[in-house]
Amino acid sequence: xxxxxxxxxxxxxxxxxxxxxxxxxxxxxxxxxxxxxxxxxxxxxxxxxxxxxxxxxxxxxxxxxxxxxxxxxxxxxxxxxxxxxxxxxxxxxxxxxxxxxxxxxxxxxxxxxxxxxxxxxxxxxxxxxxxxxxxxxxxxxxxxxxxxxxxxxxxxxxxxxxxxxxxxxxxxxxxxxxxxxxxxxxxxxxxxxxxxxxxxxxxxxxxxxx
Ligand code: PRP
Numbered sequence: 581x582x583x584x585x586x587x588x589x590x591x592x593x594x595x596x597x598x599x600x601x602x603x604x605x606x607x608x609x610x611x612x613x614x615x616x617x618x619x620x621x622x623x624x625x626x627x628x629x630x631x632x633x634x635x636x637x638x639x640x641x642x643x644x645x646x647x648x649x650x651x652x653x654x655x656x657x658x659x660x661x662x663x664x665x666x667x668x669x670x671x672x673x674x675x676x677x678x679x680x681x682x683x684x685x686x687x688x689x690x691x692x693x694x695x696x697x698x699x700x701x702x703x704x705x706x707x708x709x710x711x712x713x714x715x716x717x718x719x720x721x722x723x724x725x726x727x728x729x730x731x732x733x734x735x736x737x738x739x740x741x742x743x744x745x746x747x748x749x750x751x752x753x754x755x756x757x758x759x760x761x762x763x764x765x766x767x768x769x770x771x772x773x774x775x776x777x778x779x780x781x782x783x784x785x786x787x788x789x790x
Contacts, residue, residue: 587632696726
């Protein structure tokens, strides 16, 4: 049996739907329960539901053979895992945003740029690549509040529809990169459970190519 870590929250339903289209089904009553560990009806897989940011940890340490999480989470974690499939859902941009007043502001006029974010590593790498000193303020959610309350001038966050930014008077300053859901696989499982892992990759790949 393969253990698969799924990110709870916004990507969970899309991930389960994709698996179901590939014939890997979890019974409705299991999904309605509060169980954090459920099995597929064919007993080939057990799914564990974890916080998105923890998926790479479960897979890298091998307690899950595979996982589904966003590219954003993978970039931030810099985990040593295989990433064999772009699952093509959960499309978002990772962007720098701020209030109208700071859009177009010359970074050279600032001693340090203070950025609130769930992604301190992605933000730091982006600003350092531009040669701009950055101070990150880590927040685990509702990041758009930071510029409104003066905690930071800028944020680095996910933008899906752009609604949260707009309704909080913020604008995109720059798009750092784009993200979608990825299938990731533990390096040892990739070799030791080669048959099951290859079968999973081809089953999901077939659905994506339909
Ligand atoms: C994400 C992200 C933005 C919002 C973007 O937050 O951090 O706040 O969604 O979506 P939009 O462009 O469609 O408005 P999430 O809902 O994951 O909650 P969080 O604030 O707890 O991170």
